Amino acid sequence: MPAVPSSSPPVVIYTDGACSGNPGPGGWAWAIPGGAFASGAAAHTTNQRMEIQAALEALQANGSLEEPVEIVSDSTYVVHCFRDRWWEGWLRKGWVNSQRKPVANRDLWEPLVALVQERGNVTFRWVKGHSGDPMNDLVDRLAVEAGIAQKGRQGIGSVGRGADRAAAASRAAVAPGDPHHELVVVGHADRDVSAAQAALAIAVADRAAQIPELRVVTGLRRGAELLAATVAEGEGVPVLAVLPFPEPDRDWPDDDRESFRAALDEAERFVVLADERPATAQGATAALRRRDAWLADHADEALVVWDGVEDRVGRLHRTLVERLGAAKVTVIPLDPLDPRSGA
Helix, strand or coil, X not given: CCCCCCCCCCEEEEEEEEECCCCEXXXXXXXXXXXXXXXXXXXXXXXXXXXXXXHHHHHHHCCCCCCCEEEXXXXXXXXXXXXXXXXXXXXXXXXXXXXXXXXXXXXXXXXXXXHHHHHCCXXXXXXXXXXXXXXXXXXXXXXXXXXXXXXXXXXXXCCCCHHHHHHHHHHHHCCCCCCCEEEEEEECCCCCCHHHHHHHHHHHHHHHHHCCXXXXXXXXXXXXXXXXXXXXXXXXXXXXXXXXXXXXXXXXXXXXXXXXXXXXXXXXXXXXXXXXXXXCHXXXXXXXXXXXXXXXXXXXXXXXXXXXXXXXXXXXXXXXXXXXXHHHEXXXXXXXXXXXXXX
């Protein structure tokens, strides 16, 4: 279908996905303001898959529209895939990502990318979740309801209150007061920490075997913290991501941004500690220190990926030891960088 002129107003479709457990039972939903809506369920899925599925279902169900379509989603992974044109690299490389691994969820991405290409007039816009946007709240309720009931529905106009009750029950189930055992993982941010992956995976797996309610808490900074999220996902341990301010990845390289967005969408929950990005480097440093203090205050124990030399990680290690005691803080060692190497 050829794209219609850009002067035509777009049909706006809100989409959302939800999952209990990540992986676990989940649901997806889409809705047009004042118009049609639909939802559906999957028995064993992830947040990420449900977000992609919601956009795919929205385009498939509204394929007869001749107007441009704007998908509005609170999934940065979905929105940035098209905004930053990640999909072009996937196609060029034969559905292999920047780490030379198969693109996750290709079975959903491939038909979605094909539909977007075919139409030629689909755009994506991000909206902050749970921020008071009525339509985002609506599709959130529909997706949560579908996940809990394991049954979707569709219609036009009024949705009813069942979704409100289901969403409230779901949010209560993952409230901050839940008895999680919070394992904070921090470490080097601006160097290769892949040498620590095996030891980190063993440490997380060991604790998960002993503590069923274990949750990895990390800030998703480049390096050790992103690695921690990857390890936790591989071990089936939920992740709580704690961000110092919105879009901390804004100035990162594309490969790191892709990894960050994937990890954020896979997280069970995330917390943003400030409403706005700092305007200065000094403000960003202060925000990171506040984030480090938050992590220390909320930790039950900690893993620190550290070479024993770097000052920032050393300060955080000392803070964690002071708050938790030395027995609750484990160092995952890295070899110090040779200052003569320029690395």
